Amino acid sequence: MPLNNTQAHDKILTIILAGGQGERLYPLTKDRAKPAVPFGGIYRIIDFTLSNCLNSGLRKIVVLTQYKSFSLDKHLRLGWNIFNNELNEYVEQIPPQQRISDQWYQGTADAVYQNIYTLEKEQPEMVLILSGDHIYKMDYRNMALFHLENKADLTIACMEVPLSEGKRFGVIKTDEENRIVGFHEKPSEPIPSPNNPEATLASMGIYLFNTTTLVKAIIDDAKQDTNHDFGKNIIPEMIHSKEYMHTHLKMEPIIP
Amino acid sequence: MLTGRRIWISYKSHRNLIFTTKIGQSVLIRNKTRLQKQLLRKTIPEERSDMILNSIVSGGCIISGAKVEGCILSPDVRVDTNSEIYDSIIMESVRIGENVKIRKAIIDKSVNIPDYMSIGYNREDDSKHFTVTDSGITVVRKEMHLI
Numbered sequence: 001m002p003l004n005n006t007q008a009h010d011k012i013l014t015i016i017l018a019g020g021q022g023e024r025l026y027p028l029t030k031d032r033a034k035p036a037v038p039f040g041g042i043y044r045i046i047d048f049t050l051s052n053c054l055n056s057g058l059r060k061i062v063v064l065t066q067y068k069s070f071s072l073d074k075h076l077r078l079g080w081n082i083f084n085n086e087l088n089e090y091v092e093q094i095p096p097q098q099r100i101s102d103q104w105y106q107g108t109a110d111a112v113y114q115n116i117y118t119l120e121k122e123q124p125e126m127v128l129i130l131s132g133d134h135i136y137k138m139d140y141r142n143m144a145l146f147h148l149e150n151k152a153d154l155t156i157a158c159m160e161v162p163l164s165e166g167k168r169f170g171v172i173k174t175d176e177e178n179r180i181v182g183f184h185e186k187p188s189e190p191i192p193s194p195n196n197p198e199a200t201l202a203s204m205g206i207y208l209f210n211t212t213t214l215v216k217a218i219i220d221d222a223k224q225d226t227n228h229d230f231g232k233n234i235i236p237e238m239i240h241s242k243e244y245m246h247t248h249l250k251m252e253p254i255i256p
Numbered sequence: 257m258l259t260g261r262r263i264w265i266s267y268k269s270h271r272n273l274i275f276t277t278k279i280g281q282s283v284l285i286r287n288k289t290r291l292q293k294q295l296l297r298k299t300i301p302e303e304r305s306d307m308i309l310n311s312i313v314s315g316g317c318i319i320s321g322a323k324v325e326g327c328i329l330s331p332d333v334r335v336d337t338n339s340e341i342y343d344s345i346i347m348e349s350v351r352i353g354e355n356v357k358i359r360k361a362i363i364d365k366s367v368n369i370p371d372y373m374s375i376g377y378n379r380e381d382d383s384k385h386f387t388v389t390d391s392g393i394t395v396v397r398k399e400m401h402l403i
Contacts (some may be wrong), residue, residue: 027387027397028364038347038365040331041314 003141003148005057012144012208013124014058015112016049018093018132018165019066032071044075046132050091053130056140061087062118063132064111065105066096072132091246094118107228113218119211127214129207129230136204139186143208153213154235156171156180157206160199166190169202170231172248180246183239188204201220201248203231213244322352336371344376368399371397 024035029037037048046063053061061223065072076093083089094115096104104109112129119127126147138157147155158172171190173182183193183203189201207230209217217234226233230248238244265290305325319391321337330348335341339356347365352358356369359376363369375382376394 027395028362030397038330041312041328 003057003145005184008057008141008144009059010173010180011125011126012058012060012140013119013122013126013211014053014061014128014130014140016046016053016061016063016130016132017111017114018046018063018069018072018107019111020133021067022107022133029049029068033068033069033132036072036075039135043211044072044079045135046072047079048135048137049130049132050080052140056138058128059083059087060122060124061091063093064092064105064115065093066111069093069095090251093156107226107233108230109218109221109234111230112214113222114142116215116218126213126222127209128204129209131205134205138206140206140208143206143249146247150178150247152208152247154211154238154246155182155208156183156203156235156246156248157204157208158248159201159204159255160193160196163190163192163198163200166200170198170235172201172203174201174248178247180239180248183231183235185236205231207235212239330365360392361396363396364398366398367396369396 016035018033020034022029022037025034025037035044035049037045039045039047051059053059063072063076072092076091080091083091096111096114098112098114099117105114108129112127126144128144143155143157145227146152156172161169167186167188167190170183170185171187173178173191174182174194175181176194184191191197193201217238221228221234221237235246239246257348266362269369276350284389288327306319306321308319309325311329313319313324313325313329314333315350316332317329319329319335322335322339324335324341326343327341328345329335330346330350332349333346333352334350334357335352336354338354339352339358341352341358342357342360344358344361344363346352346363347367349366352363353369353371353373355372357374357377358369361376363375369375375386377393377398379388382388387397389395
């Protein structure tokens with residue numbers, strides 16, 4: 001039985017990470033953040049992620065911004081002012097507020113850590129972490145259902161890419177029961193996928209956490225001197241500690 | 257929206273097409289004086305027509321007497337007479353003048369491309385003014401008027 005929109009809305013808080021510098025798109029990112037780069041005539045890159053959220057019934061969205069956020073802020077204000085605050089729907093953008101430390105977001109995990117009060121205030125059952133600069137189509141409700149059915153603490157969406165391209169991604173190693181047993185960021189020799197020896201399972205940077213798990217993991221990470229990155233630190237550490245249940249969901253790539 | 261092969265002809269370009277056909281001209285010119293006829297012939301070149309192939313053209317674009325192929329045009333883009341644009345992405349409010357040639361380029365918002373300019377044909381020239389990627393795409397960034 002799939003999740004309906006109300007359930008998805010009640011249970012899940014979406015956090016979109018839009019703070020990257022986007023160096024590879026220079027000079028298009030000279031005056032704007034990467035999610036605000038125009039795409040396909042009348043859209044911007046973040047529209048794809050936001051549109052996926054909207055179509056999945058997720059209407060509690062927090063966008064964490066950092067670099068050159070004015071253009072993105074303007075776009076969200078003018079283009080995405082469609083949610084009703086009275087129904088507890090929102091798209092909020094949060095710059096670094098220096099509530100916890102006096103520094104900017106040090107990494108993806110630190111960005112969430114610095115906004116941990118949002119999680120405390122909202123108290124969602126699950127937290128969906130997305131990137132603001134990916135172009136794809138996906139129904140996050142299927143992922144949430146998969147997460148609940150497997151009683152997982154963390155679900156990672158991934159897709160099969162050719163072995164030769166695996167070097168560019170976070171690569172997942174799984175066992176027979178869909179559980180993740182290894183996660184390597186940009187490995188030199190990617191592990192083949194269990195079903196297809198020609199391909200490897202690449203993480204799409206879409207993470208669905210149980211809130212309690214996430215909070216514990218990022219607080220633990222914040223105490224240590226790491227890169228504070230989900231792909232580099234948090235997830236490998238969680239897999240290493242074997243305390244949690246992790247599953248992966250294989251996606252077929254959909255070109256919009 | 258992005259799938260499939262589409263041919264777009266904007267209203268303006270369509271009008272030009274009719275305007276420049278021989279029948280159209282004879283109809284238009286019939287009741288004018290000789291001087292007016294000459295002026296009209298001068299301002300409208302004989303074989304002026306638009307061609308827009310395999311492109312996405314957003315609302316508010318004016319393409320007048322130009323050739324556009326394999327491009328994405330954002331809203332409020334002007335392309336003027338005799339210009340040719342191939343395989344490019346043109347962002348909002350870009351003005352492209354007359355006799356401009358653009359190939360494999362990304363033009364950022366609000367850029368004015370002057371008449372007779374060519375982008376994407378000479379890599380060395382392009383890299384003096386613009387960013388050229390390894391794959392040979394020229395990126396023209398936003399104009400900075402104040403600095």
